[in-house]
Amino acid sequence: MTDTSTAVPAATRQSIDTAAAHLKRRYRAERRFKAVGLGAILLAMGFLVLLLWTIISNGASAFMQTYIRVDVTFDAAAIDGDDLPGLVKSSIQQRFPAVESRSEKRELAGLLSSGADLDIRRALAADPSVKGTTQPLWMVASDDVDMAMKGYVSRQPGLAGNRLTDRQIAWLAELEAAGAVKKRFNTILLSSGDSREPELAGLWGAVVGSVFSLAITLLVSFPLGVATAVYLEEFAPKNRWTALIEVNINNLAAVPSVVFGLLGLAIFLNFLGMPRSAPLVGGLVLALICLPTIIIAGRAALKAVPPSIREAALGLGASKQQVVTDHVLPLAMPGIMTGTILGMAHALGETAPLLMIGMVAFIVDIPATPLDPSAVLPVQVYLWADSPERAFVERTSAAILVLLVFLGAMNLAAIMLRKKFERRW
Amino acid sequence: MSKKLAVAAIALATVAFAGAAQARDQIRIVGSSTVYPFTTAVAEQFGKAGKFKTPVVESTGTGGGFKLFCAGIGPDHPDLTNASRAIKKSEVETCAKNGVADIVEMKVGYDGIVLAASKKAKHMDVTRAQIFLALAKDIPQGGKLVPNPYTMWNQIDPKLPAQKIEVLGPPPTSGTRDAFIELVMEVAAETFPELKDLKKTDEKAFKKAYASIREDGGYVEAGENDNLIVQKLDANPNAFGIFGYSFLDQNGDKLQGSMVDGVAPAFEAIAAGKYPVSRPLFVYAKKAHVGQIPGIKEYLAEYTAEKAWGKTGYLADKGLIPMPDAERKEWAAKINGLEALKM
Structure with missing residues (x-):
């Protein structure tokens, strides 16, 4: 071959040059774009490290x-x-x-x-x-x-x-x-109930309260949420009513949580006569807060299941219900569980709605059943943060750490479950 | 399957607590977050004695507490409520309307509201009128109200330090703010002739004048968390903070209280009634619940025992300012005799 560059006509050369310059610019833009993304992540990580560092350095001594x-x-x-x-x-x-x-x-x-x-x-x-x-x-x-x-x-x-x-x-x-x-x-911190003496104050009552509340939240919101998502996605006719329901569910996800607390006060306490300060009521109110998240995530997960799977199952003679329970739901389960854990994590951190139903309270005794008065972890953080005793400052940070560990354990469980159910096609 | 189970569980629970709500063997207390540290300390000691369950104490704020307290008689309603002010006539009427007739009033002691700064700062000695001039939104000048022109303390009085006016204090939702307005701003406002005249002609405008705090940065709303104010004062020696005496008591190694009208916010001065910015704290009990809910009488007895609310009692250790001996005795007799409140 001869030298190709000399063989190329001038006009083509020029367009190749512009293309090369253009390419360079595009590479530069891409590098910038990546750098901005990386910068955003680094900034977020920096804040996270700073936050964790403050909490750990303040709270470690409380242990x-x-x-x-x-x-x-x-x-x-x-x-x-x-x-x-x-x-x-x-x-x-x-x-x-x-x-x-x-x-x-x-x-x-x-x-x-x-x-x-x-x-x-x-x-x-x-x-x-x-x-x-x-x-x-x-x-x-x-x-x-x-x-x-x-x-x-x-x-x-x-x-x-x-x-x-x-x-x-x-x-x-x-x-x-x-x-x-x-x-x-400090075994007292992890094993006893609340106290007004910082050296005697513990988180166990709040941990048990949180476990009870979240168990009830899961028990109520998961089946209800999944059933709603499946019905709306797989069975419901597309008409004005379902559209209205859909809009309402999306709006509910954005309602301030204290409103749910008021609802809980009106329905569960005043109308149904349930006891105040009980994790049962707390769990029900938190379930209402979780539901929209679970439904929205559940529908997205169901939508993501390829239609070919439904069609194949129907083609082999499966009924609509068999298609849903045997094929679509198992495949959508990882996504539904992600939504559930997001909702539960949200619920774990709530205090505002619990104020209305009397859970922001000084409770010494460790609850034995979901009907006994109890606080939850974020409430304990809130109450300790407001206490004048100096020793409660470090204990507040320690309580936040315990809350974070609790959250981490919940997320870990969800990841493990998801790994177990995850299927690829 | 799990759905059915959940529904069954809820149904079962509904039946179970319908019964549980009927009988209650635990005292329930609601109300002010200012009184909360003291009522909870008594509750804990009371529970420790082992005869009764430890009462549940909710922190709902004074107004919210009265609302719950006055809603009715019976195990669904709280037995006692904390209040950082005396009960209002309208609240007594609401109570009476809902069948809560006999209310036992218990004055617990006093709480001082302090203006404090870091120990690194210069000591301050201010009058309430000076605090008013530093914090009010509009101040009287030359016969009329003008927007607050002061930015430095020494502009108000050359004797005050030459530093920027920067006061961290509670937001309007806080009871401490209400008490501060009432005990400092209202009292100070009446010392200015322009405002005094205004009070005679237009009560509403007068109230607006003394209750409006400046919003141009001189007064910083620092949220309900007083510990946060303490930390900020430690970091910024030029700033002052407004909060309850117990926080000064707990952080005495870092903070100093400013003198108000020539009196320092010390335990003895507040107890003797010399320190001007202090308010009484109350707990109200339902007489009708005595005998229905076990332990109310005993709880009141624990609260009024010398080892609790006395001069060297555990409540004083928590920052409560006890009443003078004679007053304590008088109240203890009234309370333990369950003497009902008359309005």
Whole structure:
């Protein structure tokens, strides 16, 4: 072959040149477009990392709690007389016998939590033979001590406005020097109900409440949502009525959630007479919030099943119902489940509608059934965030972390289920 | 199949709680979020004693609380309600209309509203009139109301620091805001002759004048969360915040309270009634529920015990300002005798 470039006529050369220049521009535009997309993702990731970092750095310390070791004389008279708080006080006073005046004794007792008697009760339950003997026992420290040990509050004596008095700071230093102060994993946070004392406050009541509520939400909204989606997509005639229903469902997805709370108050509480603050009602209200999401996602998933599958099944003599239950629904299931998990995640984070039905409340007892009063995790976050005690600041972040873990576990379960059901064609 | 199951479960549940709603063995309390920290602390101690279940305390706001409280008698309605102000005559009438006749009023103690700043800032000593001039939307000047011209504290009074007026405070939906308006802005407004005249001629315009807070950036609505204000003050020494005394008490190592009319917002000063910006807190109980719902009388007794609302009680530790000894005694007698409110 000869040199082709010389053989090409000038006019063609020119158009090739413009095409090449044009191509370059198109490549540049494409690179820009990709860069913008990548930038958007990086920005979003940056925000996510920042958010998680703030929550984790604020909340991580809440998973540890300060304990103080004191020699406790398990005095039989005090135990039989059920005066365990008195036993706590006398134990710590024995540790510092020089303390005489009433106000000093009060300050001394303030080193330990007002719930420290539970530690004595626990020790007695674990080993009844300690009664009458003197044993060293680790007891929960008060929130002020806990904050000082974690470095949130200064331990410099003579600072005006410090929650810890100079005497308390000195006692604490003495105890620490004797190795009688340490931080332990905060089991209370994960195992007990709410409390107004930060060191005794736990999330378990809210976790159980959330589990009950979401179980009811799933139980109600999933079957109803799928049935609605299947009917509208596969069976319903296309007329003015179904169009109206469709518009309404799409609108419902955008209704502020507090409106559903009002609806729940009017129907479930006032009309049906269900109990206030119960996860049953919470679950029903949240189910109403979830339904539009599930229906819309379900219909999209059903639409995505190729018509050839329906036609093949019909062609082989399957009835309409068999086509739906045996072929279309299993194929659409992964998509329906994605919609369901989106709706459930939405429901998990709601507080506004729950205010109306009395779930934004201080509830100590852990609910045993969905009819018992209960809070849910986001409500607990809201209530703790509003509490004046300093130690609730870190516990609020810890509660958010637990909420996120809960959400992560739910998503993981959904992904696993989806993987199991996923089919390709 | 699962659908049928769900329907059956709901039907069953409907039957089950129809019975459950009839009998209630747990006290239910609604109302103000300001009183919530104290009522819940008492509820917890009460439950810990083991004789009764721990009461459920909802945080609905004072107005919302009265609405629920006055809706009727019976286990479907709350037994007590928290309030950061006294019950209004209209609310008593609503109550009476719905059969809630005898209401026991319990004054719990006081709450101070403080103007606080970071410890890094200069100490402030302001009068209520100065606060009014700093925060009102329109201020009286030369005989008429003009839009607030002040941007610096020392423009109001050369003795105040030369720093920008920047106050973080609660939004209009908050009870703390209502109390602040009533205790600071309204009182201060009456000290200006122009506004005093306005009050005589046009009560509505007067109310609008003192209740309108500036919206040009001098006053920043910081949301209902007082912890957020505390954190912002710590980060910005030029800003002031308005919130309840318990938050100052908890953050005394970081914040200082400004003196108002020459009095610092300290525990003793508020308890003695010297600090001007304080308000009484209340709890209301239904007499008709005593004996129907177990534990109401005992709960009131726990609340009025010295170890709870006394000077060194656990409520004082939570930031409640107790009433003076004599007043406490008088109220305790009234409350434990279930003396009904007369209007």
